[in-house]
Amino acid sequence: MFKNLTIYRVGASWQPSRQEVEEALAKGQFQPCGATEPLSLGWVPPRGIEHGPLVEVIDGHLHLKLQVESRVLPGSVVKERVDEIAAQIEEQTGRKPGKKALKDLKEQATQELLPLCFKKRSSIRIWIAPEQRLLMIDASSPARCEEVVSLLIKTLEGLTLHLIQSAEAPATCMAAWLMDGVAPEGFTIDRECELKSEDEMKSVVRYARHALDIDEVRQHLEAGKRPTRLAMSYKDRVSFLLTDTLQIKKISFLDLVFEGHDKPEKDEQFDADATIAAGELGELIPALIEGLGGEHDFLGSAPSGFVADSQLVAPDKTVLDLDQTPAAVTAAVAAAAAAAGPDDKAPWD
Incomplete structure (x- = not known):
């Protein structure tokens, strides 16, 4: 599914x-x-x-x-039509269409070609x-x-x-797992990964259907390359590819998941697929986040006796919703700080 x-x-x-x-x-x-x-x-x-x-x-x-x-x-088709119309205009008027006219012609060509x-x-x-x-x-x-x-x-x-962001960067964790040859509990490292350098060369090394517990991989890591993708399995039930942005790709349920289960009827297939996905991935996801050091806490730890809420009041009395995306929260905090003025102190300072 x-x-x-x-x-x-x-x-x-x-x-x-x-x-x-x-x-x-x-x-x-x-x-x-x-x-x-x-x-x-x-x-x-x-x-x-x-x-x-x-x-x-x-x-x-x-x-x-x-x-x-x-x-x-395709853009090439639009360009071909624009050139054709522009040639017709030049032939009729003796002048080539300018930049603004070409922009209008591109819009005209797009509207002509879209229905086709x-x-x-x-x-x-x-x-x-x-x-x-x-x-x-x-x-x-x-x-x-x-x-x-x-x-x-x-x-x-x-x-x-x-x-969701993990407390530790996925690339850092994947590098440690590859160096030590040890994945978090319940997980195993499979036979595919991608390593990229962080320098101006942006060198890339890819392994596919290849053992990763070798000195060559460790040498790439020691040279500064960082994993951007790593194939893994969870409890021999689900295989997947973990990325450095905490995306889970190429999900595949292994044979162990289906043992003891009869093939569902056609009208029951959706329910069966949804149940398997929720059961297997619902266990894998928290285990994976735990293996990456836990979930990053955007609110921080509340003092003893207090509970962190989902809102923060800025110095100008603006209420910031901390259930927004991290980028939105950061932008809201910056805007509130600017509005507060240089002499106003935020309550968290």
């Missing part, structure tokens, strides 16, 4: 109900691209059944599906575990994940998300 996961922490104040989520998604159901629309996205039934519910709840976990449709229009383009569809699965306050997006591109997060926050009232 899932091939890639980017993991987010859900704000404590958001308590979703199936009906509320269903009603919110219904306002943004998928519609195919119009004749001159380059992109269209919207919500579709996760089971793939026409007119089915937009939210599936299985064992308390919510499953959503976002459909993306785009028109394939092929359409390309893809889908993105979203998995929400309310009790664990986790939201996972099955997308390999960070940019696409950001688009999905923006759409979710816009669609689901009260939802706040921030990208």
